[in-house]
Amino acid sequence: MLVFLQIIMGAFVAGIDAGFGFNTWPLMEGKWIPDNLIPLSPVWLNMFENHLTVQFTHRMLGYLIAIMAIVMFAFQFGQGASALRAWVTLIFLMIIAQILLGILTLLLVVPIPLALLHQGLAFVALSVIVVATTKTS
Ligand code: HEM
Numbered sequence: 001m002l003v004f005l006q007i008i009m010g011a012f013v014a015g016i017d018a019g020f021g022f023n024t025w026p027l028m029e030g031k032w033i034p035d036n037l038i039p040l041s042p043v044w045l046n047m048f049e050n051h052l053t054v055q056f057t058h059r060m061l062g063y064l065i066a067i068m069a070i071v072m073f074a075f076q077f078g079q080g081a082s083a084l085r086a087w088v089t090l091i092f093l094m095i096i097a098q099i100l101l102g103i104l105t106l107l108l109v110v111p112i113p114l115a116l117l118h119q120g121l122a123f124v125a126l127s128v129i130v131v132a133t134t135k136t137s
């Protein structure tokens with residue numbers, strides 16, 4: 001569900017070319033939480049039209065997904081069926097690769113091959129998560 005939401009938010013980043021600004025990592029404008037994050041009114045408009053907010057929320061949700069993948073991976077040791085462990089490991093590796101690709105895409109100011117890889121892996125990862133859910137539940 002979170003990865004699905006993140007893909008939609010990725011489309012907002014690409015849609016308004018928000019990846020062409022704030023090309024530093026991990027900080028944005030020298031800060032973990034940049035100033036002037038919600039300048040537009042009404043507030044929800046920032047989620048779609050403000051480059052800073054759109055990119056910031058895409059980053060933050062990406063980190064949350066990464067933390068969940070790491071926690072899942074860490075807790076799988078010594079428990080569950082081996083098929084479940086294999087799925088968890090695969091999902092963990094894909095999410096880490098996806099985060100690294102996102103950071104590289106940002107730092108190199110959106111080269112098309114990297115942006116395409118980042119977009120493509122997102123859909124592969126979502127598909128793997130859906131299949132894993134049906135196979136293990
Ligand atoms: C689980 C984590 C992530 C997923 C599933 C994800 C997914 C996506 C998707 C699907 C797009 C492209 C949307 C489109 O073209 O329609 C996108 C765009 C982008 N993402 Fe991510 N993303 C993740 C994490 C990150 C992170 C951590 C960063 C940077 C710190 C990042 C940076 C970008 C940038 C710069 C773009 C715009 C590329 C462009 O203009 O074509 N992403 N993301």
